[in-house]
Amino acid sequence: MKKIGYTENFAEQAALYGGLYAGRVFSQSRNLYHVMCTGGELTARVSGRFRYEASLPTDFPAVGDFVMLDRESNQDGDAVIHHVLSRKSAFIRKAAGTSNDEQIVASNIDTVFICMALNNDFNLRRLExxxxxxxxxGAVPVTVLTKSDLCDDLEQKLIEVNSVAPGSDILITSAVNRDGQEQLAQYMTGGQTVAFIGSSGVGKSTLINCLMGEERLDTNGLRNDDKGRHTTTRRELIPLKNGGMVIDTPGMRELGLESADLARTFSDIEEFAEACRFRDCTHSSEPGCAVQQAIDDGVLSADRLQSYEKLKKEARYEGLGSRQIETLKLNEMFRDAGGMKNARKFAKSKNKRKRY
Known part of the structure; x- marks a missing residue:
């Protein structure tokens, strides 16, 4: 079990459920889960009680989860999942449809490789x-620059990536030249789980195939317009020969900003902001703004500050309806004049003037 990431923390949690067995979800197909446990591979379903008590989609098992089962084989039918152990990390996205429900894309990941190709796919704002x-x-992000064989200005691209990825290791890879694969493998020691995310066609499946030593995942690369063809069709936890595991994740480009650590990603801006004269500085036109001074001094780009403000707004509006977003915007517009209350008064007085 240690080979599939079963740590002491999970063992301590499992000990609370006497008579049940621990296993890890490797894949899911409709209501069936493919689980690996001490007894080997088996299929499982959640119990009726589990389904009844689950109030959110995030309560259900996801690929990467450790679960508690009533058996360790399918000799007498499908196993039954009674509990999901607490996740140490999780990637979450908004569920399809009009609800604000969230889905767990993958869980219990140690390292996430954020892949970006060094051709026309190169986009610093997306990387942020x-x-x-x-x-x-909760995972540790590592920036993986793919298709280095197609890049003519690698040194300049590295400077640009370093400016937006503080605290993240940066790896350079090429499937053609097989560059960087040994560096990737260092993150995949026994019991470690990694995930690859990034736009379709940047080479995630190609890298995974190289690490596995076999063409297990379909690859299609980029079209002539550099837009990716999406080849992965389901989330799956794949064991590697060195004992590590990798999750190939379709749909990760659809991740919203319901939860995002902007302070960590934009730690340079946060650090400059601490030196601003005013605690509530908006970094626009206030005197004594250390962020604007950093831009004037050439140590911070205006594009990065603009991206920071844009992502903050997006995170604030994520999951809200159009009316809620409009209310929030009006509150911001009139916050110096008493907020929405005064905004409504202003609107009413304007309508009265129109009548007369």
Whole structure:
């Protein structure tokens, strides 16, 4: 079990459930879960009581979860899942539809490789978004630059990535030249779980195939317009020969900012902000703004500050309806004049003037 990430912390949790057995979810198909446990591989379903007591989609098992089962084989039918052990990390996205429910994309990940190709897919603003989500998940984000064989200005690209990825290791890879694979493998020691995220077509599946030593995952690369063809069709935890595990994750580009660690991702801006004259500085036009001074001095780019403000707004509005967003915007517009109460008064007086 240690080979599949079963740590002492999970063992302590499992000990609270006498008569049940621990296992890890490797994949899911509709209501069936493929689970690995001491007795080997088996299929399982959640119990009726579990389903009744679950109030949110995030309560249900996800790929990477450790669960408590009533058996360790399928000799007498499907196993039954009674509990999900507490997750040490989780990637979350908004569920499809109009509800604000959230889904667990993958859990109990130690390292998340944020992949970005060094061709026309190169986008620092997207990288900032993924880093914010990565830090908040509880996993350690590592920036992986793929397709280095297609890059003519690698040194300049590295300077740009370093400016937006404080605290994140940066790896350079090429599936053509097989560069960087040994560096990747160092994060995949026994019991460690990693995940690859990034836009479709940047080479995630190709890297995983190289690490596995076999063409297990389909690959299609980028189209002529550098937009990716999505090849992964389901989330799956894949054991590697060196004892590590990798989660290939479709749909990760749809992750929203319901939860994101912007302070960690933009630690440089947060550090400059501490030196601002006013505690509530908006970093726009206030005197004594250390952030604006950093931009004037050339140590911080205006684009990075703009991205920071944009992601803060997006995180604030995530999950809200159009009316709620409009109310929040009006509150911000009139916050210096008493908020929404005065905004409504202003609107009423304006309507009265129109009548006369």
């Amino acid at each position: 978004r993924y880093l914010a989500i990565g830090w908040d998940s």
